Amino acid sequence: MKRRHLIVLGSAGIGIVAALNWVKTRPLANRATATMTPTVYTSQNGFLEVDFTAAVRSVQVGNRTANLLSYNGKSPGPRLEARPGDTVRIHLQNQLDQPTNLHYHGLHITPQGTGDNVFLSVAPGKTFTYEFTIPADHPAGTFWYHPHHHHHAAVQVFGGLAGLFVVRGELDDIPEVKAAQEEFIVLKDYEIDRAGNVPPADHTALMMGREGSLVTVNGQINPGLSISQGGLLRLRLLNASASRFYRLQLENHSFQLIATDGGAIATPVELSELLLAPGERADVLVQGNQTPSTYRLLNLPYNRGGMAMMGGGMGHGMGGGMGHRGGRSAEAPQPLASLIYQGSDTTLPFPQQIGTVATLPEPTVTRRIELSMAMGHGMAMEFWLNGQPYDPQRIDIEAKLGTVEEWELVNVDPDQMDHPFHLHVNPFQIISRNGQPEPYHAWKDTVLVKGGETVRIRIPFQTFTGKMVYHCHILNHEDLGMMGNIQIVA
Ligand code: C2O
Ligand code: CU
Ligand code: CU
Numbered sequence: 001m002k003r004r005h006l007i008v009l010g011s012a013g014i015g016i017v018a019a020l021n022w023v024k025t026r027p028l029a030n031r032a033t034a035t036m037t038p039t040v041y042t043s044q045n046g047f048l049e050v051d052f053t054a055a056v057r058s059v060q061v062g063n064r065t066a067n068l069l070s071y072n073g074k075s076p077g078p079r080l081e082a083r084p085g086d087t088v089r090i091h092l093q094n095q096l097d098q099p100t101n102l103h104y105h106g107l108h109i110t111p112q113g114t115g116d117n118v119f120l121s122v123a124p125g126k127t128f129t130y131e132f133t134i135p136a137d138h139p140a141g142t143f144w145y146h147p148h149h150h151h152h153a154a155v156q157v158f159g160g161l162a163g164l165f166v167v168r169g170e171l172d173d174i175p176e177v178k179a180a181q182e183e184f185i186v187l188k189d190y191e192i193d194r195a196g197n198v199p200p201a202d203h204t205a206l207m208m209g210r211e212g213s214l215v216t217v218n219g220q221i222n223p224g225l226s227i228s229q230g231g232l233l234r235l236r237l238l239n240a241s242a243s244r245f246y247r248l249q250l251e252n253h254s255f256q257l258i259a260t261d262g263g264a265i266a267t268p269v270e271l272s273e274l275l276l277a278p279g280e281r282a283d284v285l286v287q288g289n290q291t292p293s294t295y296r297l298l299n300l301p302y303n304r305g306g307m308a309m310m311g312g313g314m315g316h317g318m319g320g321g322m323g324h325r326g327g328r329s330a331e332a333p334q335p336l337a338s339l340i341y342q343g344s345d346t347t348l349p350f351p352q353q354i355g356t357v358a359t360l361p362e363p364t365v366t367r368r369i370e371l372s373m374a375m376g377h378g379m380a381m382e383f384w385l386n387g388q389p390y391d392p393q394r395i396d397i398e399a400k401l402g403t404v405e406e407w408e409l410v411n412v413d414p415d416q417m418d419h420p421f422h423l424h425v426n427p428f429q430i431i432s433r434n435g436q437p438e439p440y441h442a443w444k445d446t447v448l449v450k451g452g453e454t455v456r457i458r459i460p461f462q463t464f465t466g467k468m469v470y471h472c473h474i475l476n477h478e479d480l481g482m483m484g485n486i487q488i489v490a
Pocket of ligand 2: 103104105106422423424
């Protein structure tokens with residue numbers, strides 16, 4: 001197995017900022033990291049044009065300064081904001097020592113040419129200009145961008161490359177949503193060694209999907225989020241981690257889910273906790289209806305499986321005693337951020353109706369996709385879809401534009417590891433999990449398929465022809481073969 005490591009740039013950025021950052025966010029963005037680089041780029045007059053430099057830079061994350069992969073010196077990268085109908089132009093300059101590219105996760109845009117084309121490769125030292133138009137009927141939602149170069153996706157996202165791509169529209173204009181205080185929550189973990197560099201991944205990390213021990217919200221440790229008594233807080237959450245799952249709970253408060261990966265749902269759904277697999281997003285409202293105090297946003301322990309087989313077979317620093325389902329994310333609840341009551345408001349209600357989610361017709365084609373892993377050549381594990389690793393030249397699925405398909409995603413991983421399945425360009429709806437109908441309609445682009453589980457999804461192939469991919473969003477698994485090509489034809 002080929003491993004690529006980040007080239008380390010000297011030790012310019014060493015130095016530990018000791019104090020924990022208790023930051024009153026409003027806005028969360030402009031603090032500490034004193035650079036002039038904007039943290040948000042917003043489209044003007046139907047046009048968003050941005051210069052992006054992907055490079056190793058000294059970046060402050062949490063209480064550390066580290067040499068991270070960054071866009072314009074930032075990790076997470078700047079937030080991009082556009083509207084339906086806008087034209088987007090991004091000049092990506094690659095100052096890394098390896099090829100890269102950009103993927104627009106969740107956007108329904110063309111996969112061809114200079115659009116969401118993950119087959120493009122921008123060589124070190126080169127610049128490439130992406131240009132695409134967001135369809136005028138595109139839903140508003142929380143999307144994101146990150147590199148997607150095969151074999152480099154995990155190391156580049158883990159190293160720091162990822163940012164939000166927000167489409168503003170109808171959802172944002174609902175009066176109750178508009179009245180809420182909006183905060184973005186980018187969940188991202190990092191691993192930084194004593195010299196301030198990202199150490200190479202070990203074998204176990206590659207197999208399980210690498211998790212970093214420094215868990216941050218918008219690159220900060222335990223930032224404060226303010227809420228007024230009676231007011232509404234809108235949290236727009238993104239799991240931008242390469243492999244880490246987040247099982248979120250807010251002390252004494254529930255979440256009112258108003259949008260999923262692909263935008264608004266019909267009516268709010270109350271959740272006491274929220275599991276976000278890598279790549280997933282959620283848009284929730286929180287009501288300031290508790291005794292004014294400080295409440296913790298917690299990451300609860302979650303076991304995402306795996307390790308039994310690898311522990312038995314590989315003898316690679318794992319010991320024999322790990323047992324089954326060893327992919328535990330944390331032993332105890334971990335505080336991610338703090339909700340701080342400040343001031344009071346006239347009590348704001350939750351919205352009743354958020355959006356409409358179409359009921360999809362019966363599918364014309366059904367397919368079965370099995371997710372698994374196995375020993376490949378030598379000692380290397382491979383991750384498979386339908387019994388084979390990714391082949392960039394092979395078309396695994398050909399679908400017809402304008403049709404609706406139903407895919408049965410079956411996790412047959414002998415190691416019972418969870419695998420979040422993601423499809424580019426066309427959002428889908430979850431029909432059922434293990435035969436249990438999904439309780440409400442929602443647009444998704446990433447769905448968790450737990451060890452042993454079968455999930456049925458329904459996909460309308462709309463607007464765009466071309467070649468794109470579907471894959472596990474544990475990015476080490478994607479890089480190790482858990483991906484396929486789909487060609488949509490007219
Ligand atoms: Cu966010 Cu193909 O991935
Ligand atoms: Cu994607
Ligand atoms: Cu996976």
